[in-house]
Amino acid sequence: MARSTLHRWIKRYKEEGEQGLSDKSRRPKTPTNTKVTKETESIILDLREKKDGELQESQPIYSERELHYLQ
Known part of the structure; x- marks a missing residue:
């Protein structure tokens, strides 16, 4: 057993x-980084739309980090 685990258990037992x-x-x-801004949502939806307005099923959904590099 790791010493850190033992110390954690002792502390929890005392408390x-x-x-x-x-x-x-x-x-x-x-949760961390789960909020998508309206601007980011708009960019994602624009990227997913075809020229005729239909959604592309195969188009990947980009994270905010990835969108930063696409701009």
């Missing part, structure tokens, strides 16, 4: 008692 030793979720408490 929460036996309840603190139960399995904890590793999921982030708050």
Whole structure:
């Protein structure tokens, strides 16, 4: 067992008692970078449209990081 794990368990036991030793979720408490601005949404939709206005099913959806490099 890693020393860091042992110290983490000891700290949780001191703070929460036996309840603190139960399995904890590793999921982030708050989502990160999940908001898409209206400007970014508009760019994405423009990229996905064909000349005749139909959506292309094969066109990839770009992340904000990728859009930064496309501009």
